[in-house]
Amino acid sequence: MTDSRPPLLELQDITKSFGGVTALRGVDFALRPGEIHGLVGENGAGKSTLMKIIAGVHTGFSGRFLLDGREVHFNSARDARAAGIAMVHQELSVAPDLTVAENVFLGNQPTNALGIVQWRRMAREAAEQLKRLGIDADPMSRLGDLPIGVQQLIEIARVLFSGARIIILDEPTSALSPPEVERLFAALRRLREQGTGIIFISHFIEDILLISDEVTVFRNGRKIMETRAADTSKAALIEAMIGKGRDALEDSYTHDITLPPAPAGKPVVVEADGVSLARNLKRVSFAVHAGEVLGVYGFMGCGQLELARILFGKLAPDAGELRMSGEANRFKSTADARRAGIAFVPESRRDMLFLQEPVYKNVSISILDRINALLLKPARERALAQRQVEQLQIRPADVEIELGLLSGGNQQKVALAKWLSHPPRLLVLCEPTRGMDVGAKSDVIQIVRQLRDQGIAVIVLSTEPETVLSLADRVIVLKRGEVVREFAGETISKDRLLEAA
Amino acid sequence: MAHGDTVPMPEAQARRAGIASLLRSQMRNIAPFLTLIFLTAFFAIASPSFATLDNVGNILTQVSVTGIIAVGLTFVILCAEIDLSIAAIANVTGIAVAYFTLQESYVNIANVPLPGFAAILLALALCALLGAVNAFGLTVIGIPSFIMTLAMMQIAAGISAMLVRGQIAYKVPPVITTLGSGSIAGIPWIVVVAALMLLLGHLVLTYTRFGRYVYMVGGNREAAEYSGLNVKLILGSVMVISAVCSGIGGMLGVAHFGSAQQNEFDTYLLDSIAAVVVGGTSLFGGRGGIGNTIVGLFVLGVLNNGLDHVNIDSFLKILIRGLILLAALVINVYAQRLRAKAADQPRCRRVGKAMPPGVACTPCVSKLGARWWARRETERG
Numbered sequence: 001m002t003d004s005r006p007p008l009l010e011l012q013d014i015t016k017s018f019g020g021v022t023a024l025r026g027v028d029f030a031l032r033p034g035e036i037h038g039l040v041g042e043n044g045a046g047k048s049t050l051m052k053i054i055a056g057v058h059t060g061f062s063g064r065f066l067l068d069g070r071e072v073h074f075n076s077a078r079d080a081r082a083a084g085i086a087m088v089h090q091e092l093s094v095a096p097d098l099t100v101a102e103n104v105f106l107g108n109q110p111t112n113a114l115g116i117v118q119w120r121r122m123a124r125e126a127a128e129q130l131k132r133l134g135i136d137a138d139p140m141s142r143l144g145d146l147p148i149g150v151q152q153l154i155e156i157a158r159v160l161f162s163g164a165r166i167i168i169l170d171e172p173t174s175a176l177s178p179p180e181v182e183r184l185f186a187a188l189r190r191l192r193e194q195g196t197g198i199i200f201i202s203h204f205i206e207d208i209l210l211i212s213d214e215v216t217v218f219r220n221g222r223k224i225m226e227t228r229a230a231d232t233s234k235a236a237l238i239e240a241m242i243g244k245g246r247d248a249l250e251d252s253y254t255h256d257i258t259l260p261p262a263p264a265g266k267p268v269v270v271e272a273d274g275v276s277l278a279r280n281l282k283r284v285s286f287a288v289h290a291g292e293v294l295g296v297y298g299f300m301g302c303g304q305l306e307l308a309r310i311l312f313g314k315l316a317p318d319a320g321e322l323r324m325s326g327e328a329n330r331f332k333s334t335a336d337a338r339r340a341g342i343a344f345v346p347e348s349r350r351d352m353l354f355l356q357e358p359v360y361k362n363v364s365i366s367i368l369d370r371i372n373a374l375l376l377k378p379a380r381e382r383a384l385a386q387r388q389v390e391q392l393q394i395r396p397a398d399v400e401i402e403l404g405l406l407s408g409g410n411q412q413k414v415a416l417a418k419w420l421s422h423p424p425r426l427l428v429l430c431e432p433t434r435g436m437d438v439g440a441k442s443d444v445i446q447i448v449r450q451l452r453d454q455g456i457a458v459i460v461l462s463t464e465p466e467t468v469l470s471l472a473d474r475v476i477v478l479k480r481g482e483v484v485r486e487f488a489g490e491t492i493s494k495d496r497l498l499e500a501a
Numbered sequence: 502m503a504h505g506d507t508v509p510m511p512e513a514q515a516r517r518a519g520i521a522s523l524l525r526s527q528m529r530n531i532a533p534f535l536t537l538i539f540l541t542a543f544f545a546i547a548s549p550s551f552a553t554l555d556n557v558g559n560i561l562t563q564v565s566v567t568g569i570i571a572v573g574l575t576f577v578i579l580c581a582e583i584d585l586s587i588a589a590i591a592n593v594t595g596i597a598v599a600y601f602t603l604q605e606s607y608v609n610i611a612n613v614p615l616p617g618f619a620a621i622l623l624a625l626a627l628c629a630l631l632g633a634v635n636a637f638g639l640t641v642i643g644i645p646s647f648i649m650t651l652a653m654m655q656i657a658a659g660i661s662a663m664l665v666r667g668q669i670a671y672k673v674p675p676v677i678t679t680l681g682s683g684s685i686a687g688i689p690w691i692v693v694v695a696a697l698m699l700l701l702g703h704l705v706l707t708y709t710r711f712g713r714y715v716y717m718v719g720g721n722r723e724a725a726e727y728s729g730l731n732v733k734l735i736l737g738s739v740m741v742i743s744a745v746c747s748g749i750g751g752m753l754g755v756a757h758f759g760s761a762q763q764n765e766f767d768t769y770l771l772d773s774i775a776a777v778v779v780g781g782t783s784l785f786g787g788r789g790g791i792g793n794t795i796v797g798l799f800v801l802g803v804l805n806n807g808l809d810h811v812n813i814d815s816f817l818k819i820l821i822r823g824l825i826l827l828a829a830l831v832i833n834v835y836a837q838r839l840r841a842k843a844a845d846q847p848r849c850r851r852v853g854k855a856m857p858p859g860v861a862c863t864p865c866v867s868k869l870g871a872r873w874w875a876r877r878e879t880e881r882g
Binding site: 312314333334335337338339344345346350351352353354355356357361365366368369372373374375376418 | 708710713726728729730734
């Protein structure tokens with residue numbers, strides 16, 4: 001709170017690069033005892049790299065790392081933990097089959113002199129700790145039986161009460177309901193009073209402004225701004241995050257884009273009506289017309305992944321239905337969805353491609369039953385694949401090469417190519433340009449536009465605003481499983497999108 | 502993201518690196534073959550009676566039942582699943598076909614004599630049904646194949662026990678007797694059947710859409726599902742195929758041995774799994790095939806037969822078989838790792854970024870050349 005106190009943690013002139021890519025350039029960062037320090041920045045701005053350096057995960061970097069004013073060198077995450085630094089990762093990392101108490105004490109169960117776990121003491125202390133977080137859970141119940149939000153709180157509890165002096169929270173609120181967020185914040189404030197330093201990363205700027213004392217903004221591996229939370233606003237932070245007119249690449253998306261008016265007279269290809277799934281999706285409804293790209297934007301954990309899997313028949317919704325051309329879909333498997341004319345590209349290439357197999361087998365896999373009934377026709381497969389490879393400018397243009405030898409961007413194009421030999425009616429794309437360089441990105445954008453112009457309905461789901469803005473004709477924004485905003489036939493810009501989410 | 506700082510290796514060194522990487526990636530196929538050559542040479546030197554035409558015929562006959570069962574098992578293992586019920590299903594099918602055949606009066610089994618073709622059809626229906634139960638448990642209920650087929654092993658053994666009640670049956674339909682113990686032009690029919698089934702299995706795996714799906718499901722199940730393949734249907738099918746192959750092996754085996762009784766096929770479970778795995782089909786799925794299984798069958802056949810020829814302590818023989826199987830498993834797992842390593846590109850010292858390996862790009866090693874080119878292009882692209 002008071003800037004006169006010496007910092008708990010101080011980083012000076014930190015630079016870190018991966019291969020040829022510089023993730024952090026000359027970053028200074030300080031965390032004082034009893035301070036909650038909010039970090040904001042887009043995906044890839046360098047927040048998580050910095051946090052991983054602090055948590056001892058990344059070790060090779062240049063710059064000075066001071067703990068209590070003394071320089072330290074961590075060789076591993078274990079060293080960082082020993083020094084009192086703890087991190088809660090965005091993804092849940094709990095043991096669902098162990099009890100609540102075991103999860104709270106994971107790795108440091110209280111034992112007696114013989115090394116035997118003291119169950120009663122563990123249960124009692126776990127209950128006490130959880131009560132302080134406002135969680136009323138039986139310490140002896142199985143963790144996996146509790147709602148995800150409670151599981152997340154218990155994981156946070158484990159770190160909060162581990163005695164760490166520096167706690168890093170990466171997107172802790174994305175799976176929590178508003179009252180759960182309140183309880184978490186109350187616990188954080190108590191820890192602040194005890195002098196713990198807390199780093200709080202979130203895409204939810206309201207949360208950052210509510211809980212933080214200091215806020216630091218990252219962009220493109222640099223620290224752009226550091227300010228007291230009381231002295232700034234959501235708009236100012238978003239502006240600092242995306243940087244108006246700074247980079248040529250981002251340029252077009254920081255200005256307003258006018259979305260085209262709704263297509264008139266085009267048939268509705270797919271319609272979602274009140275689709276719900278457990279805690280992930282709540283009564284999501286939308287319609288996509290032929291020759292239209294619907295963008296679905298939201299932060300990580302907003303329910304996009306689940307929505308995409310429902311569209312492709314991998315998950316079945318708890319309530320609501322999907323209609324294709326007016327008929328209700330009841331997909332029993334992804335094969336049914338494929339036959340109904342739906343194509344799907346998941347967010348992770350590894351889940352989509354056969355890296356050990358040659359390119360042509362990857363391209364032909366989804367259309368094999370159209371090429372032949374029983375026997376394979378490798379020559380036709382190769383010819384079809386060759387045509388796709390040339391059309392999409394996949395490099396190298398050789399269909400015999402093992403797919404794993406291609407670069408990531410080219411692999412992503414193969415993932416698209418497999419659906420294009422026989423154009424689908426609906427194309428569902430998750431994070432279609434994630435991790436791609438500029439050239440590959442614009443190629444993919446080109447391909448999707450061409451498909452749309454051929455009359456295919458496309459749904460693009462992404463956590464990156466640029467991806468949605470560069471592709472979509474219409475955008476819906478998902479927030480904690482609900483559609484909170486729809487942009488259609490109006491001007492839209494990145495800050496408006498971020499603000500809606 | 503161009504990287505101009507990949508220094509080309511000297512050509513000779515580059516070619517060596519290329520061959521080493523080829524060897525590493527082909528370890529799965531090379532190691533079993535070398536094992537086979539080594540074992541054959543060893544026994545040929547150690548025993549004068551081993552390398553004779555007669556003995557080759559013996560070995561072929563000895564591996565035939567295992568071979569028939571292993572055809573189906575290859576499908577299952579290619580999908581990264583396992584079937585522990587193969588031997589029990591072989592046994593129950595063999596017993597069933599005898600149960601539906603008129604036995605001699607001294608055989609004390611309350612059997613149901615039927616015409617030969619009906620007995621065969623019923624026996625085949627039985628093994629297909631048991632395979633379908635495996636498939637149902639695996640895909641619909643979601644029981645891991647290891648456990649599901651373990652239960653099926655007991656179930657099939659139980660049906661066998663109920664049918665024969667500790668007795669031994671001898672008669673099977675004449676066509677089965679011929680295929681199991683007769684010969685044509687000096688070649689035992691059972692060897693012909695095994696060869697035909699292996700060939701059929703190979704053709705299905707290599708040239709049909711279903712075969713491609715089997716490899717793809719084994720290679721990356723998630724990707725197969727997201728490519729819109731009906732993964733459950735494919736997994737279910739391989740379980741049925743495995744059971745039917747086992748059933749055929751069981752019927753011919755009963756004719757071959759001349760009797761149908763409880764626990765007759767117990768050793769075939771391990772032998773069949775060993776043949777597939779020793780041959781180099783990946784336990785992780787997606788790699789290998791019938792060709793590998795054939796090599797594996799011969800490795801086992803030569804080993805079992807050869808150990809008899811060198812007159813080794815029969816108890817030691819069991820131990821040696823175990824050790825060979827262990828060695829094969831080690832190679833199987835290492836081959837997977839070596840492959841992964843071979844695919845992993847060396848890192849450039851300066852930027853730490855993956856760079857093309859220095860494979861000589863000469864037309865004579867066109868495939869390697871293509872790989873090299875692929876990497877070079879992707880680096881540039």
